[in-house]
Each structure stands twice: as C-alpha cells, then as structure tokens.
Amino acid sequence: MNKVHKINTIYCWLFTLLLLSSKLFGAPQTLRFFTSFDTPDIKLAQAILEEAFKQNHYHTIFILEAYRRSISRANSEGDGEVLRVANLKQIDPEITGNLVPIPEPILEVPVFIVNHNPISNFTHYNDLKPYRNGVLKGIRVLEKNVPNIHTISTYPSLFKLLNKKRIDNLITSDYFIEEITYNPDFQTEFYIHTLLKIDVFTYLNMKHVKLVAPIAATLKTMKKDGTYKRVESIIRSQYYSIQ
Template sequence: MIKNNFSFVCGVLLGLAGWLATSARAETPTLYATMIANSHLQCMASKVMGRVYGNLGMRMEVLPMPAKRALAYSSSGQADAELLRLEGFSKQYPDLLPVPEPYLGFSGVAFSGPVVGTISGWKDLRAYRVGVVRGVRYSNEGTEGMERILANDLPQLFDLLEKGRVSVVVTSRVSGSVEVARRGLTPSIVVNGQPLYERPLYHYVHRDHAALIPLLDAEIRRMKASGELQAITDQALDELLLNAQTGGLSECTQ
C-alpha cells in the first residue's frame, strides 16, 4: 500500500512538472480555460477559480465563447480547461475530466414582489401567473401546465414582472439578482423562498493536464473548510451587483 501511494504521488508530481515545463516562458505558469460568454455565474466562477489557481502558484486566463464552441475548444485540447459546467460532461466529452469537488452551485429561484406568498416549492406557483425564459429546461418543466408567459430572455422576463403581467418569475439566483440591481428594483422585488432547483457545478481540465486534478481538488476543499471560497464567492457577487447598480463594466477579469 505504501509503495502504491508513493508511486501515485510520484506520478502526479512528474505529470505536474511536465505541464509546468510547457509554461516555462512565463514567470508564472498560465492555464487557459474556456467559459460561456455573457454569463454572470461564469464571471463569478472566473474570480473563484482564479484564486484557486493563484493559491497553487499558477495563473488562469479565461477565453469567453458561446457555450457549444467553448466545449469544442476545451475538449479538443485547444484550451487547458473548461471553467464551469454541470456534472456528467465527461460522458459526451471524455477528454474533459472533472475536478471531483464542486466549487459553485446553480440555484433556480422565484423572484416576486411582497404581495406574493412564500414559495417553498413548484406547487406554490400554481396560485400565480408565472414568467420563465423560453427554452430553459428546469423552469419550463417545473411550471408545465401552469398559467405562465414565456419570455425570450432575462430582460424581457423582468419587464413582465415589473409591468405586472406576471406575479412571479423563475430564473437563476445570480442572474436574477443582477437584473434586479440593474433596474433598481431592490427591495420591491426579492428572492422569494428557498431554491426550486439546485445543482453543483464543477471545473473540468483536459486530460493532458490530469495531474492537476488532485491538486485543484485538495485546494478547493481547503478553501471551503477555511471559509476562503465562500468569501471570494461573496466578493465576486458583490462586484457584479455593484457594477449593475452603477452601470459599470461587467467584464470578467481576474
């Protein structure tokens, strides 16, 4: 057992040394990760994973792209990693390997004004006219058969809510909070109740850099235990909300 553990550690260190050698021209080893463009949650993820890599003595640069193109780019090895995805992408993209520990989560929640009762589950939405974005699977399925209006995008969804055409909208907690801040609707429009839908989110690396996985996994776990991960996540969200309120840039930077 000791011999096997020693061999495993040596393998990880040798693999990492080989990867670091490819970045020898830079003062700090740099890894390039694709991300979905124009996504508030992905912007937060770039801050969080930037800190994770930084704690390991590396730098992460993000490459914003449309969702499908980002996967094609990272899975082919043209990028070193995929910033943030749901569990199970390795089934369709076997060259993308997940870091086992999730570092962010997706929450689908209800936003409403004060006249709406507490929403504790999908069934509570049946009492109201609901707005959801067309084509978003979890919210479209969760409100199937209810009185609802389908919006084409997030701004149109909150137009419906602000104009009173719907009483409740269901969308991502992060994106919805940013839209509320952008419109100056706080505190008249708030998150109502507990999440209706939750999923953990993971970082993926190309199999060429598989030696990084145990290091990233251990660092994410350490940061969770120390509270550092939650602190950088909260800071990233605060920056998004402030930018939305002031009309500042929302560009994802490390």
C-alpha cells in the same frame, strides 16, 4: 545566404534557451478556460479558479465563446470549462467526451423565483406545473427542468411580463441576489423566493486529469480558511455598491 542562415540559427538557439530557462526556473504553465457567460457569477468562479490554480503553480486565462463553441473548445484544444452543471456530459455528450469535472463544486447557485406572492411553498420544479413560468433563454438547466416554460431573450422583457401578470413566476439562477434586485426593471412589489440550490462545477480536459484531485483539495481548503469568502467579497464590491 550564409549570413541569413547564421541569424536564423541564432534565433533558434535563443528560443530554445528561453524554453529551457522557463522549465529550469519553473515558470508556471498557463491553462486556457472557456466560458459562454460574462456575469458576476462567472467572474467569481474565474477569480476562485485563478487563486486555486495559482496555489498549484499554474496561470489561468479565460476566453469567452458562444455556448456550444465554449464547451467544444474546452473539450478539444482548451484546458477546461469554467462552470457547468453536474450532468453536462448527459446534456451534451457529443462535445464533452474529453471533459472531467472537478468534484468539489466551484459555486452553489440558488434558483430564485420572482413573483407577486409574499408566501412561497415551492420546493421542487414540479411545484411550478400549474403556473406560467418565464425563464431567460439560454439557461439550459432551467430550460430543461422548469415546466410550463416561456423562454424570453432578455431580463427587461421578463420583468415586464411579470409586472403585467402575463407570467406568474420569473425563474432565474444567480449566485448574487443583487443581479435581481439591482436590475432596473425590478419592482418593489415583487417578492424573491429560493426554490433550490444547484452545485456547479469546473470541467478539466482529460489531459489534465492529474490536476483534478489537487484542485478539488485546494477548493475545499479555500472554503474553510476564508479565502473563498474573501474573493466573493471582492467580486461583490466590484459589481454592487452594497456588500
């Protein structure tokens, strides 16, 4: 027993020394961010966040979860949520009480309209009221704002409905327009119009509220000094053959 006790004591001391040495040498803290998407848009946001937090001496890891579980874990045990709309706390108040947005947008995401019409006079969601509008299920900001909506589970199904003119407009929100044009179901006779643009934000858990201002400042600097565009170019080249 004495020998076992000595070994355990040695392990405890070694672990303590490791912790002390990491603090002594300033090892960066690792922050866990949650998201419910696995798209090029999200990969771009993650790459930007990784760089911004790296410049502030933090490591980041990203964990994929279902929509509400992602937000709930960011709100409770995690350190943040990668990308959500500005009014997230109004949409899901019961699971966002501990989340605070970084005020500098992580992305400005266009809302695209895909249809058969070469001319578009749409400037607001209300302009879509007379039409049958298809939206991919799960894009909450579109589900909430697009009138006369038909929510469909997959993009191929949406494109087929549009091709058969069973819907008038396909409404989607993607940072990269290539997400539409590279889709195998996209037809050359379709036209793409920009309805509006949405600022989306990273949310931090309140335990990191002191990081809100410095990370916001870093994001602003990255947009000015070309870092943001460089990261965007890298992500685009990873997913699309044409830059």
